[in-house]
Amino acid sequence: MPAVHRPNEPNAEAEIRELFESRTRALASKDAAALAAANDAAVVVFDAVAPFVHHGAETAARKQEWLAAYRTGIGHEIRDLKITADADLAFCHFLVRISGTMLDDTEVSMWVRATSCLRKRNDGWKIVHEHASVPFDAKTGKAVVTGDL
Amino acid sequence: MPAVHRPNEPNAEAEIRELFESRTRALASKDAAALAAANDAAVVVFDAVAPFVHHGAETAARKQEWLAAYRTGIGHEIRDLKITADADLAFCHFLVRISGTMLDDTEVSMWVRATSCLRKRNDGWKIVHEHASVPFDAKTGKAVVTGDL
Numbered sequence: 001m002p003a004v005h006r007p008n009e010p011n012a013e014a015e016i017r018e019l020f021e022s023r024t025r026a027l028a029s030k031d032a033a034a035l036a037a038a039n040d041a042a043v044v045v046f047d048a049v050a051p052f053v054h055h056g057a058e059t060a061a062r063k064q065e066w067l068a069a070y071r072t073g074i075g076h077e078i079r080d081l082k083i084t085a086d087a088d089l090a091f092c093h094f095l096v097r098i099s100g101t102m103l104d105d106t107e108v109s110m111w112v113r114a115t116s117c118l119r120k121r122n123d124g125w126k127i128v129h130e131h132a133s134v135p136f137d138a139k140t141g142k143a144v145v146t147g148d149l
Numbered sequence: 150m151p152a153v154h155r156p157n158e159p160n161a162e163a164e165i166r167e168l169f170e171s172r173t174r175a176l177a178s179k180d181a182a183a184l185a186a187a188n189d190a191a192v193v194v195f196d197a198v199a200p201f202v203h204h205g206a207e208t209a210a211r212k213q214e215w216l217a218a219y220r221t222g223i224g225h226e227i228r229d230l231k232i233t234a235d236a237d238l239a240f241c242h243f244l245v246r247i248s249g250t251m252l253d254d255t256e257v258s259m260w261v262r263a264t265s266c267l268r269k270r271n272d273g274w275k276i277v278h279e280h281a282s283v284p285f286d287a288k289t290g291k292a293v294v295t296g297d298l
Contacts, residue, residue, distance in 0.1 A: 006237065044231070044242060046242070046262040046264070046282065046284070047284060048282075048284060048285065049284055049285060049286070049287045050284040050285065050286050050287070050293050051284065052244070052260070052262060052283075052284060052293070052298060053244075053262070082193070082278075084238065084266065084268070084277065084278075085238075086235065086237050086238050088155065088235050089233065089234075089235050089238045089239070089240070090238070091238070091240045091266040091278065093193060093195070093266075093278050093280065095201070095202075111201070113195040113201060113202070113280065113282075115195065115264050115266070115278065115280040117233065117240040117242075117264070117266070119233070128233065129231075129233075129240065129242050129264065131242070131262065131264040131280045131282065133195065133197075133262075133280065133282030133283075133284070134201075134282075134285065135195070135196060135197060135198055135199040135200065135201060135282070136197065136198060136199065136283065136285065136292035137198070137199050138198045138199070141291055141292055141294065142290055142291060142292070143285035143290055143291070143292055144199050144201070145290065149201065
């Protein structure tokens, strides 16, 4: 059976693309409030680094720690963004290269896989679930951290 | 602003829950065809182990390799399944403990974070994107593999 898919809801794709572009700007300028504004209060996050799960307000605190660990702004280069959206729900996946210089002079450049799930509210699209990760190498048990894909 | 969310589409939650229960049965009995039937032909998978991305038919081949690596059936114990669904789209996240005995006698027991994104087609809900991962420890660079959460 052919996979006949409805087209995305008009405007939804553009609105969600803008949400991620505003995240890229917020990370460059370390604007924690703008980052937090994209999330639903009850967001559930599976992040690339431990622990296993963050919930709601804890997520905002984590993001602030993350921003504070960098001397520079944080680079957030999105590739292969694929958005699926109807009037109320949307999900998308993309690859994102995180980069910058940490306070201890560590130069970060790593690709991360990301999945975001959103709901449309009266005040716009909000992220209700986000999953970011790198795979691990089954032989070594090490996370696959790479600046080149 | 309070997050006023519409309830899930009637039946969708039960149908998607059944999809994951049928996966649990398929892994226990190593039924590769039943596993593949839940996926859209164009599924995009971010798996817990490398490489970064699998697409479509490659995914089915990977699943067969995975099943073949186990002497036993594969345990697939789902916890904290949260489903959000309307008539056409759905997304869900859950934790899942993968377990079993591999051909080389390795005893596997590990919790994985999972996000699945689905579309309703004429022949039922199909997974169009799936993201499974474990976090890594930022200090050691090691994947966090645990049988206890």
